[in-house]
Amino acid sequence: IMGSNYSPIALNIFIQDNVLVTYHHQTLESLNKVVYKYMNTLDAELDCADVVILILDMMVDKYFNFVYALEDSVYHFEDRHVDDRFNKMVMDSVFKLRSDLIKVKRVLFPMQELIDTMKQNGDLIIDNKHSLYIQHIDDHLIKQRNIIRTAQEMTNEIRENFESYTSFRMNSxxxxxxxxxxxxxxxxxxxxxxxxxxxxxxxxxxxxxxxxxxxxxxxxxxxxxxxxxxxxxx
Structure with a gap:
């Protein structure tokens, strides 16, 4: 995910023997951290599976920045006064927020499918250490998806309240x-x-x-x- 507009960035990873190749159109901060922090150590015990798991772990951890930012925005609307919340400009912001939630959700689901495939396939799980790391990533993804799901439900409630308020005002x-x-x-x-x-x-x-x-x-x-x-x- 990149920028305040939550644009998704595709990352392709190819593994063969002990060679790992990544392909992406933009610079990925998570990938650079892995390169600078782990690849320069020249650790002989570091294999391709370790690198892939570290990349995924850092990417998923970075998702928390976007997920928590969206969650704070939703709570901000909930804390606003009713009269302020039901004006057109605020509701436009709510609809924009719902769109951002959908964008992040579209990123989380493919990542969740990838982790599930890794858990079921077992090609990258060589020992218990890999299994624990993958489970750690899976736990973070589940938490993020739950936050996004709750935020979507709250925005739906705000929209329904706005529609009810508009209908009541029109009837009056x-x-x-x-x-x-x-x-x-x-x-x-x-x-x-x-x-x-x-x-x-x-x-x-x-x-x-x-x-x-x-x-x-x-x-x-x-x-x-x-x-x-x-x-x-x-």
Missing amino acids: IMQVLTLVSVIFSPLTFIAGIYGMNFVNMPALHLHYGYYICLAVMFVIAVVLIIFFRRKKWF
Whole structure:
């Protein structure tokens, strides 16, 4: 894994007799550590199996940096206030985080398959020392996968909470708009009747007809609001 965008890097290893060849497109820090720390010792007891296991061990240990960073990011979102967590910018970050979790997961699974193959095949396991090292790597991979799985579940919960919050907020807005339209429906009806161009209409020529009409409309609106409040519709 390379960089903050969690880009995977392919590492090919070829072993024949006592010769080991690695092929990769970019510099791998884990591989360089093995070269500088172990290859320069000229240890006669160091064989290809030892080198491969050391490379895998250092690579898997380096995965913890990315796994723990993603875990901290997930807990950061969980600790945020609800109002802050449910804005669009934060949710975009959550979706980006879910994408990064998937990228790391796609790296862990092939590595897990490789370790499982090594445990079952036994070509590289010459003695108990190799078996213990491989089991050590396997334990680290299991721990990392569990962390990623938990982080994915937490991001799914954040997404579901966001969808529930958005749905609840939309329903609340629609409820208010519906009540407003219901309140204005009788008022619009009265205004529509007295807006017709008939000459002979009741109370059309009253001196205080306009104010009486406004008062009636106001009373209707207040009565509807009180009715809705008693029904606890808002």
